[in-house]
Amino acid sequence: MADTAQVVEHTARTLRDHLPVLQVLVPFVTAPLIVLLGSRRLAWPLAFIASAVALVISFIMLMEVREGGMLTYTMGGWAPPLGIEYRVDAANAFVLLLISLIGTVVLPFAYASFRDEIKSRDHTLMYACWMLCFTGLLGMVATGDAFNVFVFLEISSLSTYVLVAMGADRDRRALTAAYDYLIMGTIGATFFVIGLGMLYMATGTLNMADMADRIADQGMNRTVRSGFAFIMVGMGLKVAMFPLHLWLPKAYTFAPSAVTVFLSATATKAALYVMMRFTFSVYNPDFAFATNTLEIIFIPLAVIAMFSASFVAVFQTNFKRMLAYSSIAQVGYMLLGVALLTDTGLTAAILHMFNHGLTKGLLFMGVGAYVLRANGSFYTQIAGLGRKMPITTGAVVIGGLSLIGVPGTAGFISKWILVEAALERAPEHAMFLAIAVAIVLSSLLAVVYVWRAFEVLYLSEPDPNSTATEAPLMMLIPMWILAGGCIWFGFSTELLHDTAVQAANGLLQGSQGMLVIPDQGGAH
Amino acid sequence: MSKLLDLQFLAGHAHYLLFIVLMMTGLFIVVDKTNLVKKIVGLNIFQVSVFMFYVSIGKVKGGTAPIFPMDDKYHVDTAAMAGQVYSNPLPHVLILTAIVVGIATTSLGLALIVRIRESFDTIDEEDILAIEQDMTREDNKKHGNAMGGLA
Amino acid sequence: MIYHHLILRVVTKVLVGTIVLFALYVQFHGDFSPGGGFQAGVIMAVAFIIYGIVFGLRNVKRVFPEWLVHKLLALGVLIYAGTGIYSMFMGYDFLDYDALSPAYPTIGQHWGLLIIEFGVGVTVTGVMVAIYYAFAGRPPSISNEDW
Numbered sequence: 001m002a003d004t005a006q007v008v009e010h011t012a013r014t015l016r017d018h019l020p021v022l023q024v025l026v027p028f029v030t031a032p033l034i035v036l037l038g039s040r041r042l043a044w045p046l047a048f049i050a051s052a053v054a055l056v057i058s059f060i061m062l063m064e065v066r067e068g069g070m071l072t073y074t075m076g077g078w079a080p081p082l083g084i085e086y087r088v089d090a091a092n093a094f095v096l097l098l099i100s101l102i103g104t105v106v107l108p109f110a111y112a113s114f115r116d117e118i119k120s121r122d123h124t125l126m127y128a129c130w131m132l133c134f135t136g137l138l139g140m141v142a143t144g145d146a147f148n149v150f151v152f153l154e155i156s157s158l159s160t161y162v163l164v165a166m167g168a169d170r171d172r173r174a175l176t177a178a179y180d181y182l183i184m185g186t187i188g189a190t191f192f193v194i195g196l197g198m199l200y201m202a203t204g205t206l207n208m209a210d211m212a213d214r215i216a217d218q219g220m221n222r223t224v225r226s227g228f229a230f231i232m233v234g235m236g237l238k239v240a241m242f243p244l245h246l247w248l249p250k251a252y253t254f255a256p257s258a259v260t261v262f263l264s265a266t267a268t269k270a271a272l273y274v275m276m277r278f279t280f281s282v283y284n285p286d287f288a289f290a291t292n293t294l295e296i297i298f299i300p301l302a303v304i305a306m307f308s309a310s311f312v313a314v315f316q317t318n319f320k321r322m323l324a325y326s327s328i329a330q331v332g333y334m335l336l337g338v339a340l341l342t343d344t345g346l347t348a349a350i351l352h353m354f355n356h357g358l359t360k361g362l363l364f365m366g367v368g369a370y371v372l373r374a375n376g377s378f379y380t381q382i383a384g385l386g387r388k389m390p391i392t393t394g395a396v397v398i399g400g401l402s403l404i405g406v407p408g409t410a411g412f413i414s415k416w417i418l419v420e421a422a423l424e425r426a427p428e429h430a431m432f433l434a435i436a437v438a439i440v441l442s443s444l445l446a447v448v449y450v451w452r453a454f455e456v457l458y459l460s461e462p463d464p465n466s467t468a469t470e471a472p473l474m475m476l477i478p479m480w481i482l483a484g485g486c487i488w489f490g491f492s493t494e495l496l497h498d499t500a501v502q503a504a505n506g507l508l509q510g511s512q513g514m515l516v517i518p519d520q521g522g523a524h
Numbered sequence: 525m526s527k528l529l530d531l532q533f534l535a536g537h538a539h540y541l542l543f544i545v546l547m548m549t550g551l552f553i554v555v556d557k558t559n560l561v562k563k564i565v566g567l568n569i570f571q572v573s574v575f576m577f578y579v580s581i582g583k584v585k586g587g588t589a590p591i592f593p594m595d596d597k598y599h600v601d602t603a604a605m606a607g608q609v610y611s612n613p614l615p616h617v618l619i620l621t622a623i624v625v626g627i628a629t630t631s632l633g634l635a636l637i638v639r640i641r642e643s644f645d646t647i648d649e650e651d652i653l654a655i656e657q658d659m660t661r662e663d664n665k666k667h668g669n670a671m672g673g674l675a
Numbered sequence: 676m677i678y679h680h681l682i683l684r685v686v687t688k689v690l691v692g693t694i695v696l697f698a699l700y701v702q703f704h705g706d707f708s709p710g711g712g713f714q715a716g717v718i719m720a721v722a723f724i725i726y727g728i729v730f731g732l733r734n735v736k737r738v739f740p741e742w743l744v745h746k747l748l749a750l751g752v753l754i755y756a757g758t759g760i761y762s763m764f765m766g767y768d769f770l771d772y773d774a775l776s777p778a779y780p781t782i783g784q785h786w787g788l789l790i791i792e793f794g795v796g797v798t799v800t801g802v803m804v805a806i807y808y809a810f811a812g813r814p815p816s817i818s819n820e821d822w
Contacts (some may be wrong), residue, residue, distance in 0.1 A: 008775070012766030013763070018769070021769045025551055029760070036749040036753065038745070073768070077771035147618055151625070162632065165636055172643040175636055175644075176640060179633065179640065183554060186567055187570070190570060193578075194577065200581070212695065315539075363711070381667065434726060592707075620713060631806045638810070
């Protein structure tokens, strides 16, 4: 620590090097900026620009890592494992793209929807909260540091609770929904921290790659194993894994429409990504206990979720609530893909994450449009709207078909690969054959609940007093972008499928270990 | 380990046992109490147990506070540092973050309770549940006859 | 009301200044001794909160109006992020404090820590006071006689 000038070699970073951090930083800076400017007129444009920039960044990153390889970034120049490392490979980049795509597409919709549903004096803070939630989800996915995941998880969760509670302007039950979500979400996050603490005790590091190396070196012990249990339960709460899903239907039903769109398409997906990352990269899936956990616990739970949640969805009278239950069932498909523990299964899970994000985003947007025009989403309120709002309902139909998994839509591709993955393992055990059948059967349940909605929308007599007209353009454009996505990705499968395969391979290879990073003169 | 009760083992792991006792206390309060404020209190106890767990794993036997000793010119005193053992500061730093998160959660939870109190006139979960069931029943009456389902 | 709690009011007036001074001490010595933005921010907020409790919400809001609190808590985060963005523009990694003084990285680290801790302190003060305002400013739903 001498006072003389130290000669330090330093190569200047370029914009390209900064991409992983800019992905998180841009929305993060926007949130306080919106509060500081405090202008209702500037809040939305700022938020939209930040989301669009994040979308561009995530697209560039995906293109860079699509062929394999990864981008790393050291925070503050402190070399990992001591410093915080951001590490983006195909799996991250794919989820980042989903989150930023949905974030960008939903914002125009949110503008129209918030104007109707939220008191105008809350709009500025709403957008700040929205940006924080966006930041948290992106950060959770981009970071390679285990504790950083917790921090971003809490950033996104806390802002989510606020966003959900804002639905109280329409229905006071949003408050209790947000409260329940807060209690359960906090318990989940705290379980996750306990798991991390145990991992830290056993390995003495927080960097995920380093953690993986050390767990591989020292093998299993009880601490590491119980850490796994805590992390799975904690993340399971956030993912809405079947018995831990109780917060979801209420929170999705009573949150403002645009918030529901955003959450359903991104929040559970980001948590699921973290779950996958811990299962496959930090813990080696070859460990017998991990395999057993996934096969003995996850597969039955996933199958139960697929059936029971779909079954409950059939009997709903509220379109929004029906879709919320359907989300739990769809999470079951994704978990099933993860639990199959094969390349194909994981590919299916990752693809379904993306496709379901598009589909559910689209459907909930439809709900938002109905809430705006018909002032509610009960089947009696939306009856016959197919004739009064043909363009909106057209998009909803495409979403519904994709939700069922009709050939030619995105939903078909991922379900097909999931069935394929189950059949691949059928020679091992007859159980997998049954699972493949279960996937098809539960899709039939999806036909029932989606058909009910179509029937109400097109075949029921519209309310004679209803003044519903076509939704505004601000809502139609985002809806049709996602509807176009649902169809486009149903036919042109190369881009998504190749990336998902790459992501699955990257995850299944486990950790690529600590990279030797040339000394940048930053760490003293 | 053949002994039925290994006292030495228990004494050596006392902090873990205390952590588990606190954690279970907190979780029990969250599950058992119907008063929303008490639930938040339980959640706090639950979180504090985790803080204790982290802080306790940072302890190094014989270690002191991890602060550089200074000489009289405010430079790091390398002579005083030699042979000194320090506690691990990293878990403490992590917990600083977790405490901040805990404060945010608590205040958000309490803010929600204030709003719930204003719109439901009660902070008892069972009363709120009853009110919500009434609301659902009304929804059913109004909208439930669409194909005989339940809202 | 004015004549009530004379002792509390006198003690508070003496204490508030001391608390602010102590907060600043903890804030700016945080880089080499225990302390830092979180602690200093909370102590600073305590000064305002204790003033608010004893002299009433209206008086403390004259000193530290609610809009200012909201701006400050956003500003603190921007100070923090701004330091990182500055280092990015200088060609270093995000939050690499070497960028603040490339020739003397040790001094750069020192300055960087002071600046970001200042940002943290400002935000924590803002958040704590904002929480107090939010709860204390709520009109009570039960009138005082009903308790």
